[in-house]
Amino acid sequence: MAFNSTEFVCFFLLVYFGYWALARQRRASIVWLVLASCVFYAGWNVKFLGLILVSASLDWICGGAIHRSDSPRVRRAWLATSLIGNLGLLGYFKYFNFFAENIARGLAAAGFERASTFVPWDIVLPAGISFYTFQTLSYTFDIYRRQLAPARTPLDFFLFVSFFPQLVAGPIVRATDFLPQLDTPARHDEGRVARGLYRIVTGLAKKVLLADVIGKHLVDPVFADPAAHGAQGIALGCSGALFQFYLDFSAYSDVAIGAAACLGFELCENFERPFLAQSISDFWRRWHMSLSNWFRDYVFLPLGGRGAHRLEFLRNLMGTMLLTGLWHGAGWNYVIWGLMHGVFTFVGAAFGTPARREERAAPPLWERVARRAGVFGVVAFSMLFFRNGTLAEGNRGLAGSLEMLRLLCTLSPGTGAAVMSSAGLVALCVAALIHFTPRAWPHEVLRARWLALPAVAQGLCLCLFAGTLGALSYAKAPFIYFQF
Template sequence: MNFISKEYAVFFAVAFVGWWALALIRPSFARAGGRLPAGWPRILFLLVMSYGFYAAWDWRYLPLIFGSSTVDFLLARAIDHEKDARRRKALLTITVVLNLGFLGFFKYADFTVENARLLWSFLSGHDVGAAEPLRLLPPVGISFFTFESMSYVIDVYRGDLPAHRSYFRYLLFVSFFPHLVAGPIVRPRDLLPQLERVPTLTSPDGAEAMFVIAIGLLKKVVIADQLAIHLVDRVFERPENFSALETLAGVYGYAVQIYCDFSGYSDIAIGSALLLGVRFPPNFNAPYSATNLADFWHRWHISLSTWLRDYLYIPLGGNRGAPWKTYRNNMLTMVLGGLWHGAAWTYVFWGFLHGLGLGVTRFVQRSREEAGAPKGKPLMPRPLAVFLTFNYVCLAWIFFRAPTFGTAVRVLEQIGTLTTFHPNLPPVVIALLALGLLSQFLPRAAYDRLRGTFGSMPAPVQGAMLFVVAVVLHEAASVKAVPFVYFQF
């Protein structure tokens, strides 16, 4: 059930009306002899709706998300009650093995078998023959809900969070439909307390939610999809058919596409949750205006980057100890982060490039500090730093987008021809590309003022503006909807 489909609009309308109707009649349930704790009807309703949302993708995987959530809930309670350190660690190990085992089996089984076959063929000196692939279709969103559920148990083990008492609220935390299939990766400390409270929806919150959803839809349908259809997909399918200028535009176009696609999804998720009285943390902050790779990862897919920092980089040792250990930890974190995105060596190499870039960034910063340079003093003018960072990120995006290393090499070779004819760059494509890039430099205060202005308008004016947005979306929508990029992860 795609966020930009009519089915989702109908689904959300039912969820919205049912959720708030049950919230309004909450006192009558509380007076029913105290047998039903306040809030359970609406929690159960939204849990059923969320499972229905997931079933619309593939109902066969419902037992997986239900089973993994149940196991993690029970293991977290066991850890919380256990006093023996070794038993607590054993229970945590069970959680990690089960979660990563589910993830590995469904997402990396064929990848592992094929690479094991290639390695064995190399070591033995003869071809052992191709293994029959399992051809498993990974459950949609498995990378996201696995990380969320696993982080909850880890937080309980660390003592950062008490084991949650409500089983159904925990199931809803994992399956809450706005963030279920493509994030953001919402931490238990951010979402569980909100599910405990009586929800509220003020007029400013409602206006903010509609504004954010409209922006997300415009990013996705008007910018991301159009660039994908009219430029990016064509360039990465046959780069040899395009000039160097057109190929480079295709690479920049993919940078804009994946940002507008994924941040657009996050906007719709954030707005949908806010209409249900739940506030998600932001997931993007103008990442292409970053001045170095560390700054980029503070701005891009913030929920994933902070998850990797807190549950992988810091446990590995972070920046403690010798400098080489910091570089090692950076590299391991980013390579595993690349592998998290997909079962392909191109993703791993994308992670390697970011690990390498982060290592170089840290080395330069450390060297300048040891030489006595004032901390925080920029190495170069900001425009140059932004330009270099953006282009390095785009270099890495080539391997992220290309289906094979061969395609990535052909893209780089075509850029190296330095040809400049550009019949495949019509004005509308150039305009969308420019709009996507220039939006990165819109001051945050200006965006906040625009959102505030929309919120202060009378309801009829807001409705008229949203109607105009709907018309634009209808005219811009392609015949075949382009799937959200992060649905595959």
């Protein structure tokens, strides 16, 4: 059930009215949300609902056992059980074919001829598995670290895992943030609901009017035929791809956060204007924040963080970024993309000026602009690998990335058969303008105007907005991060 579908609009209105009708009976309203989340997920694939149940049950049991035990050995054993169970499921569904194929290829190269006959298994990737697995893992980790008490009831825990706004593509919510919200009675805060509704609208607009247009008219043509577009076109295509991914994913997060707000829940933010970052590490503090915070808290810091010396820092950082790359997908493109970011971050953090804003005096404007342009350029360059790893149109895999890299490095002029349209460029300029405009305008001005409208005018605007999005949408293009 995609957010940009009529089905979701009807579903959400039903859930919203049902939830607030039941809000005085907290248990009933939680049961309602759990049922709604199951229906929402069953819209993708009803069979994999059982998988969420297995994953959630495992962590419910492990979390409880860890909490009850005082023996470090027993606690570690339960933690390992949770880790093996969750990563086992994720590994099978997401990574089995990748590793098996590469091992088979390696064995075939070493002379084991039978290995060359390996045929990838027909494994369907369950929607959202990377997201909810990380959520359930964080629950067990937090209990293990004694930062969290287990959820009061299995129902509360299952709602934390399966809460439909963030189930399929995040943000990756922490139990420490979510579970306490279930302990307080649901209170309808009109201001929050109205802001949530506005956020849903802006998220969908971002997706349909900007991300999809940039993707269809600018990025897809370049990645489908890079030789025709030449180095300039590839550079533009990579910049477009970076904006497309940002707009698409942040749009999903907007709808998720807005939908949760309409139901009285607060989810963590996922993006903080990432292209204002002045270093790569700053970029990762602004981009897919729920994931980068997860890796920071559960991988990078436990490995030793910045460590005592640069080599230790490099090891921990590269390990974390390699896993970040692999989290996005089972493919060499993602591995290279993750490692590239690791190297960029290391170079910036180890040899540059302190990355944290509070640690340094504000640099002059020219330096800020140069730094931002540099960070944008480097991240856009990495899209050469990332975009070719996704299932998007024109994906040409690792070979395609290397070919584009060659064209870029040789400053290829292109064959002159480029098919990029001006609509993509216009959308890219609008997106950049909005991104770099101070927050007070237009977001807050527009929001204030929206909130001031009477209900009937809001209803009419929503109807016109739905019609406009429908008329302009490109066959309801799915959100890109669903495939992760």
